[in-house]
Amino acid sequence: MSRLIAVGDIHGQYQMLQSLMEDVAPTDKDQLVFLGDYVDRGPQTPEVIDWLIDFQKRYPQTVFLRGNHEQMLLDAVVAADRKQSGRNTFLDDFMALKGRGLPSAVFYFVSCGGQESLQAYNGGDIVEDPCAALQRIPAEHVEFFSSTVFYWQYQQYFFVHAGVDPKDPTGEKRQNEAFLWQRKPLWKKVKGWDKIVVHGHTPVSEPYISQTEINIDTGAGYGDCLTACDVLQMRFWQSDGAS
Incomplete structure (x- = not known):
């Protein structure tokens, strides 16, 4: 070395x-x-x-x-996938109250700088639906985060x-x-x-x-x-x- x-x-x-x-x-x-x-x-x-x-x-x-921001992103991807596929649990729905209608993991990610990431993945356009935007992150990128x-x-x-x-x-x-x-x-x-x-x-x-x-x-x-x-x-x- x-x-x-x-x-x-x-x-x-x-x-x-x-x-x-x-x-x-x-x-x-x-x-x-x-x-x-x-x-x-x-x-x-x-x-x-x-x-x-x-x-x-x-x-x-x-x-x-892995940094805390990669962990927040990965947690948000999982939470968004559950919400979009209709697999929310009672706990998911309860925690969404803390997230102002979003799954709490998605809310915390967006609130801690994730909004800029989602906007960048969205071609620079404002993101109206963070859960849908999270599902559009390339699989290769999610795999990279998971491999850290x-x-x-x-x-x-x-x-x-x-x-x-x-x-x-x-x-x-x-x-x-x-x-x-x-x-x-x-x-x-x-x-x-x-x-x-x-x-x-x-x-x-x-x-x-x-x-x-x-x-x-x-x-x-x-x-x-x-x-x-x-x-x-x-x-x-x-x-x-x-x-």
């Missing part, structure tokens, strides 16, 4: 992704780990996913982690989207909740845990580096900056909306 490169939260920012990867210039000798949150907020989620799928074909060793993993380890590095509970490092007790949602930083070494956690999820103005973690979510979803880091050499690349 020449370089071990983590790529932060992309959030539909296709232009930033293209610019960043031109600077990184990956090769077959590199190991890349994408940290999740490929979708939502930004304007070009479909283009991002097409690019990632093509990249996976060219570099099959690449690791794609919750964490990946290499030597002392633990790659994950959000965070990790050192007392539950495989996510069995908390059912992967920490990997997708945790924002609690590892301020100090934890007994029995000697990993450096490489993650995104919590936006920071500059990459955050400590003895216990490296956070490279630099706010691409809000139009700020997309960051990649070779953790072996601690080299950083960045691309912003002006690139």
Whole structure:
């Protein structure tokens, strides 16, 4: 392995992704780990996913982690399919009250940036029926989201989207909740845990580096900056909306 490169939260920012990867210039000798949150907020989620799928074909060793936004999308797809096919349960109908008439999983997805993704998949047009729009997401894209993993380890590095509970490092007790949602930083070494956690999820103005973690979510979803880091050499690349 020449370089071990983590790529932060992309959030539909296709232009930033293209610019960043031109600077990184990956090769077959590199190991890349994408940290999740490929979708939502930004304007070009479909283009991002097409690019990632093509990249996976060219570099099959690449690791794609699942972010909370991919999980919300997958949950929304399942809920929309049940509603559209008339297979709602009583619990589905009850939870729809919280979702203002939508299945709650669809409502939460749309409310957390998913509206931008659905509009992009809808050719840029306003989406009137989120459930129908979810069913139009290409099957290849849904399969890509489903194939993502919750964490990946290499030597002392633990790659994950959000965070990790050192007392539950495989996510069995908390059912992967920490990997997708945790924002609690590892301020100090934890007994029995000697990993450096490489993650995104919590936006920071500059990459955050400590003895216990490296956070490279630099706010691409809000139009700020997309960051990649070779953790072996601690080299950083960045691309912003002006690139």
